[in-house]
Amino acid sequence: MRYVLITLLSACAASYAGEMFTIVQGSSSNHVTFTSEAPLEEVVGKTNVVTGFVMLPDGSTQGNAEIHVDLASLDTGMSLRNKHMRENHLETAKYPEAVFKMTSLDIPGGTLTDGQKTAVNVTGTLLMHGVSREINPISWLTVNGDELIVESKFSVKLQDFSITRPEFLVMKLAEEQRIDVKLVGTRSK
Numbered sequence: 001m002r003y004v005l006i007t008l009l010s011a012c013a014a015s016y017a018g019e020m021f022t023i024v025q026g027s028s029s030n031h032v033t034f035t036s037e038a039p040l041e042e043v044v045g046k047t048n049v050v051t052g053f054v055m056l057p058d059g060s061t062q063g064n065a066e067i068h069v070d071l072a073s074l075d076t077g078m079s080l081r082n083k084h085m086r087e088n089h090l091e092t093a094k095y096p097e098a099v100f101k102m103t104s105l106d107i108p109g110g111t112l113t114d115g116q117k118t119a120v121n122v123t124g125t126l127l128m129h130g131v132s133r134e135i136n137p138i139s140w141l142t143v144n145g146d147e148l149i150v151e152s153k154f155s156v157k158l159q160d161f162s163i164t165r166p167e168f169l170v171m172k173l174a175e176e177q178r179i180d181v182k183l184v185g186t187r188s189k
Contacts, residue, residue: 018058021185029184065102
């Protein structure tokens with residue numbers, strides 16, 4: 001009996017290998033947030049206009065993912081600041097999105113268990129403002145039935161992406177922006 005239970009649990013844990021999950025644009029479950037902690041003010045910008053996919057690794061592949069974030073949809077809560085950020089710093093007319101392409105995904109133990117949040121090791125390239133850089137976001141994956149929840153945290157230095165730092169009178173944004181990501185993908189049929 002014990003052997004049967006272990007075999008069933010192993011089959012459930014491995015059942016997500018090679019599965020594809022699609023990130024649906026505009027879903028209220030998706031959140032990409034940047035936070036700039038400057039000496040005089042904290043600025044937070046958010047969007048849920050994200051698309052992409054995550055394919056979990058199986059025995060023959062390392063997994064794959066590509067996430068697109070619409071930078072023109074970032075909202076800081078102030079329309080004039082949004083306009084200035086989009087036109088003068090992110091230059092969204094020329095560089096409308098940030099794109100993350102995963103190059104490796106390591107799931108400790110090799111499997112995900114339904115309903116369990118699992119810390120994973122991710123490496124990929126972030127293309128933003130015409131510049132591509134390798135990043136290693138701190139990341140977690142959770143499978144809940146037909147959904148995959150992706151959570152990541154990392155920092156971006158504006159100068160690394162050739163983005164001029166906004167400076168308004170006495171207020172300055174921080175050179176390093178904290179990025180928090182929560183995405184929900186639906187199992188592709």
